[in-house]
Amino acid sequence: MATVEKAIRPRVKVTMTPIPTPAPNRRPGLLFFFGARPGLLRGARPGLLRGARPGLFVWARPGLLLLTAVLTLQPQPAAQTRHRIISLVPAVTEMLFAMGAGAEVVGVSSYDNFPAEVASRPKVGALVDPDFERILSLRPDLVVVYGSQDDLMSRLTRARIGIFQYRHAGLADITSTLRELGTRVGHRDDANRVAASIEVDLRAIQASVAGRARPRTVLVFGREPGTLRSLFATGGVGFLHDLVELSGAIDVFADVKRESLQVSTEQLLARAPDIVLELRASEGWDAVRLERERAVWRQLASVPAVRTDRIYILADSSLTIPGPRVAQAARAIAAVLHPR
Amino acid sequence: MIASPLRRGAPLVVACGTAMILAVLAAPFVGTTDLSLARVFSTTMPFSDNVDAQIFFLARLPRAVAAALVGGTLAAAGVVFQGLLQNPLATPYTLGVSAGASLGAMIAITFGAAIPVGGVASASLAGALAAVLIVYALANGRQRGMSTTVLLLAGVTLNAFFSALILFVQYLSDFAETYRALRWLMGDLDVAGYASILASLPFIVVSFLAFTWLARPLNLLSLGREAAGGRGLDVTRTQRVAFFSGSLATGAAVAVGGPIGFVGIIVPHLVRLLVGADHRLVLPASTFFGAAFLVACDVVARTALAPLELPVGIITALIGGPFFLWLLLRRR
Numbered sequence: 200m201a202t203v204e205k206a207i208r209p210r211v212k213v214t215m216t217p218i219p220t221p222a223p224n225r226r227p228g229l230l231f232f233f234g235a236r237p238g239l240l241r242g243a244r245p246g247l248l249r250g251a252r253p254g255l256f257v258w259a260r261p262g263l264l265l266l267t268a269v270l271t272l273q274p275q276p277a278a279q280t281r282h283r284i285i286s287l288v289p290a291v292t293e294m295l296f297a298m299g300a301g302a303e304v305v306g307v308s309s310y311d312n313f314p315a316e317v318a319s320r321p322k323v324g325a326l327v328d329p330d331f332e333r334i335l336s337l338r339p340d341l342v343v344v345y346g347s348q349d350d351l352m353s354r355l356t357r358a359r360i361g362i363f364q365y366r367h368a369g370l371a372d373i374t375s376t377l378r379e380l381g382t383r384v385g386h387r388d389d390a391n392r393v394a395a396s397i398e399v400d401l402r403a404i405q406a407s408v409a410g411r412a413r414p415r416t417v418l419v420f421g422r423e424p425g426t427l428r429s430l431f432a433t434g435g436v437g438f439l440h441d442l443v444e445l446s447g448a449i450d451v452f453a454d455v456k457r458e459s460l461q462v463s464t465e466q467l468l469a470r471a472p473d474i475v476l477e478l479r480a481s482e483g484w485d486a487v488r489l490e491r492e493r494a495v496w497r498q499l500a501s502v503p504a505v506r507t508d509r510i511y512i513l514a515d516s517s518l519t520i521p522g523p524r525v526a527q528a529a530r531a532i533a534a535v536l537h538p539r
Numbered sequence: 540m541i542a543s544p545l546r547r548g549a550p551l552v553v554a555c556g557t558a559m560i561l562a563v564l565a566a567p568f569v570g571t572t573d574l575s576l577a578r579v580f581s582t583t584m585p586f587s588d589n590v591d592a593q594i595f596f597l598a599r600l601p602r603a604v605a606a607a608l609v610g611g612t613l614a615a616a617g618v619v620f621q622g623l624l625q626n627p628l629a630t631p632y633t634l635g636v637s638a639g640a641s642l643g644a645m646i647a648i649t650f651g652a653a654i655p656v657g658g659v660a661s662a663s664l665a666g667a668l669a670a671v672l673i674v675y676a677l678a679n680g681r682q683r684g685m686s687t688t689v690l691l692l693a694g695v696t697l698n699a700f701f702s703a704l705i706l707f708v709q710y711l712s713d714f715a716e717t718y719r720a721l722r723w724l725m726g727d728l729d730v731a732g733y734a735s736i737l738a739s740l741p742f743i744v745v746s747f748l749a750f751t752w753l754a755r756p757l758n759l760l761s762l763g764r765e766a767a768g769g770r771g772l773d774v775t776r777t778q779r780v781a782f783f784s785g786s787l788a789t790g791a792a793v794a795v796g797g798p799i800g801f802v803g804i805i806v807p808h809l810v811r812l813l814v815g816a817d818h819r820l821v822l823p824a825s826t827f828f829g830a831a832f833l834v835a836c837d838v839v840a841r842t843a844l845a846p847l848e849l850p851v852g853i854i855t856a857l858i859g860g861p862f863f864l865w866l867l868l869r870r871r
Binding site: 427428429465471500 | 570571586587588589593598599602648651658659710714715716719722723727729730731732734845846847
């Protein structure tokens, strides 16, 4: 990989070098050069061309050719605030689009699928396999990375590309990330507006379930289809746990201070949840399949959720992404926990 | 001549058998949830409402039975493979069975939600059988009879090749699936009911019938191919039976509990230290001891960090790794 980097770096340097702005009056060679190739400037500055004296500045041609080459390599000058952003984090990609910075997103992770516009953006890998060469080739000035991508961060720093570190955390961190990101990419007001509206929505959902009985809930986000083996649920940390509690439930594994844990059959029986809520990131299970997967729980007949048939499987990728659609997710979960 | 060590070793086999039965019976009483025994064995309370009885009979007992089944099978298969390959460092996984089983399981975990491949256990069994057939075809191809050297090389190569395929399948999978796949490789005996135990039982019973026949031929084989042949043993047939029954048993065990390591190597060696090298003693004693050992390891796995599950493969490896090294150094 080091060789790849070496091969790429000089090109980056070229784009970084300050290019002297041509000042036509003090540099007649340039005028001559353009004059000799009339197609380029004719019409643009006809008055200046008239004063040029051919023959005197022949020496300048090779140098100017070089300068022209450099000028064509220079990225097209854009408005001062416009960024070129790559996001390796789907949740942050959604945030960027939500705050109106979608047009500045020039690359996304291989797991991105929302909003629909990301389909047109180049995919540059994800957490374990970021494609550094591809990232460089998109000439970003800001790359959103996971806080654990140390190697990628040091390479980006060496290439003098800006970094925004994302850390997966609780529900409150979603809006704080939104605000921080908005300030960073120059969409502060829009980001603040989006964050505030999420907070308003979440408070409204919280208020709507206030005072209602809080069912003891297990939130399952993975297991072997057709069985209750290798079943993973949320522990007492992280945005999914926060979502469940905010939507008016008690997380049965709130005492386990981890984002997730593997749950044994014994624990399922012993914790006796009133509600089983399964989140599946991948859609595409038909009604028959869903019913079959719900039926798998019936073997644990003593679990209250099984006795009252309160087993829900929600198949929607938005539910597992800690992004701007989180209030929507909270509403969906609250609707299951507290049906009208 | 053979009768006297056999008689001397018999009590040890009985002791191992007793240890296995005690372990399976005692394990369901151990756990982090407090159970009331009166409720567990209550005849008045309907089972569907009885949490204590469900924890005992649906969570803990199947786990203990699965651990005994897997532990006993892997230990016996280890004995068979060590006898077949005439190599003390052979394990049930040496000939690529577990890699094939793992590949099957990885495919089922990664693509199972989209394509119904019939569950992780059956996919892993199918993978194991595919690996067995490939290795057999390779070892049997060039000459009449099986070459243990070719068998070993084919197995080791297939292990490496399948491992690469496993990594490739994992690379294609999602975050959550990658984690579940990795977790499967660490071994898990929380079978949540008896279905997977019953499904693997026919394969294991057939294998053990073959093992009982194999005890004497493996004793002869330990004298060397020529000597065994000279004493009237059909060496090729013995090798075939050992290879297929050992592989089938391993595949069935891995389908239930994942590729749990070290049981198949440390238990046979420990048992040989106790009862000597006669396969008529080593095979049953290893089966019983392996069963008791894995039941005990699984109790540790589910209680040590409860409510978190500790992968049982980590426990067996923590005990097995140092033991394996000790064995290696002792042999020098």
